[in-house]
Amino acid sequence: LQNIANELDLRKPIEIDYNLKNCTYHGVVLNNEDINIDSVYVTKTFNKTFIGGEYKPSRCLPLIKTALIVPYRSRPNHLNIFLNYMHSFLQRQNIHYRIFIVDQNDTSPFNRAKMLNFGATEAMKHKYNCLILHDVDLIPINTGNIYGCTKVPRHMSSSLDTFRYNLPYLTLFGGAAAISSEHFKKVHGMSNKFYGWGGEDDDFYRRLVQNDLEPCRFPPEISRYIMLPHEKQKASENRFKLLEESEQNQKTDGISSLSQNYIVKLEDLYTHIIVS
Ligand code: BGN
Numbered sequence: 271l272q273n274i275a276n277e278l279d280l281r282k283p284i285e286i287d288y289n290l291k292n293c294t295y296h297g298v299v300l301n302n303e304d305i306n307i308d309s310v311y312v313t314k315t316f317n318k319t320f321i322g323g324e325y326k327p328s329r330c331l332p333l334i335k336t337a338l339i340v341p342y343r344s345r346p347n348h349l350n351i352f353l354n355y356m357h358s359f360l361q362r363q364n365i366h367y368r369i370f371i372v373d374q375n376d377t378s379p380f381n382r383a384k385m386l387n388f389g390a391t392e393a394m395k396h397k398y399n400c401l402i403l404h405d406v407d408l409i410p411i412n413t414g415n416i417y418g419c420t421k422v423p424r425h426m427s428s429s430l431d432t433f434r435y436n437l438p439y440l441t442l443f444g445g446a447a448a449i450s451s452e453h454f455k456k457v458h459g460m461s462n463k464f465y466g467w468g469g470e471d472d473d474f475y476r477r478l479v480q481n482d483l484e485p486c487r488f489p490p491e492i493s494r495y496i497m498l499p500h501e502k503q504k505a506s507e508n509r510f511k512l513l514e515e516s517e518q519n520q521k522t523d524g525i526s527s528l529s530q531n532y533i534v535k536l537e538d539l540y541t542h543i544i545v546s
Contacts, residue, residue, distance in 0.1 A: 303413045305359065307496060310409050316357035323353075323540035324368035325361060334365040334418035336400045336448075337393030341385035343374045348406045348498050353539045355409055362413050368398065369540040371406075372532075376546055379506065383460035383470035387525050388532050388545050390459060394451050401454055402426075404446045407498040414492045422486050423449040423478055429490040432497045443478070443485060444471035446495065457481050458524030461516070466506030473516045480517065 319325045326332060338356065342349065353369065360367050370393055372385040386403050393401060400419035408427055415426060427445030429435045457477040464470035478485055487493060535542040 303362075304494075305411055305413065307411065310355055310496065311351060313355045313358045316354075316361050319357060319539060321538060322368060322536040323357075323370075323538070324366075325357070326366045327361070327364045330364055332364060332366040334363075334367075334400060334416070335398055336360075336365055336367045336402055336417050336419070337389070337396070337398035338367055338369045338402045338404055338417065339386055339389035339393060340369065340371050340404050340406050341374070341380075341382045341389070342371045342406050343380055345406055345500070348500070351498060352406050352409070357539065359410060359413065360417055363416055365417060367417060368393070368396070370543055371540045372543045372545060375544050379465040380467075380503075381462065381465050381470075383464050383474065384462045384528070385545065387459045387462060387528055388530075388543055390451070390454055391525055391528065392532070392534060392541070392543055394455075399451050400448065401451055402446065402448045405444075407500060408446050408495045409498065410446070411494040411496060412492045415488060415494075417448070419448045419450045420486060422483055423447060423453055425485050425487050426493060427495045428487045429493040430495045430497060435490065435494065437487075437490075441472065441475050443475040447471075447485070453478075453481075453483055455525070457483070458520060458526065460525075461512070461519060461523050462527060463512055463519070463523060464506065464509060466509075467503040468505045469509030469513055473513055476513075476516045477520055480520065 317325065338360070340352070349371065356369065370389045372389040374380055374385055390401050402417055408430075410426070425443050425447050427447075428437050428442070430445065457474075460470060460477075461473045464473065475485070530545055532543050532545045535544065
């Protein structure tokens, strides 16, 4: 095996400092149970939610109140799987949560970060103090991956099947991440300038580091996700240039510079925020 490994130049995986000491959850012992991957596509067993996709466990007083914010445009199959699965997953965690789907209802390139800014703005109006910024195609597998906020922002989807459960680079902050609304406001939210695929999460990571909010991660076994299949998107061309301007734009480009308006519709399983 060693000979084969040498021949294939298999290097040792990078050793990662997960910054665990900042990632405990008020002493809560995490229940660490893998959900059978086969059930991902068929899960439909969850309790009834309040209109708008809000849920509070009735038999305990939850410690956590989370807004799950999902940028979205025309992926009905993903949305259907995501909602059914996530309600079931989150209810196993006994948390108070509400799902916000932020729908970019226009034809310009998709602007993930701007949709997250709209979702966060709406969630903060309803006093959600923990924001989870989440792609619609990501499915968490381990129930120990608590959908709550840690002392510092947390990158949640660090062990993804499409990356062979490895972290591709240390400063990755895309996919799924948890941040308190206090910290989100402190860094002025995300940039509104990133149209098309890529870079907006790297820009956000820079904002966090510049504000002394170096993110943490849970161990990889807990941070496992699978990605629902879809075609690869074309990366935007100006993302490198925008990243160079990241530092100087931080204070003027974010939640306080959102120009459009949005409408809110309450559906059974989610709050629909329509941005046009
Ligand atoms: C990176 C993208 C991220 C994306 C990850 C994972 C850029 C900026 C140029 C350096 N960053 O390459 O946005 O989340 O891949 O897919 O493209």
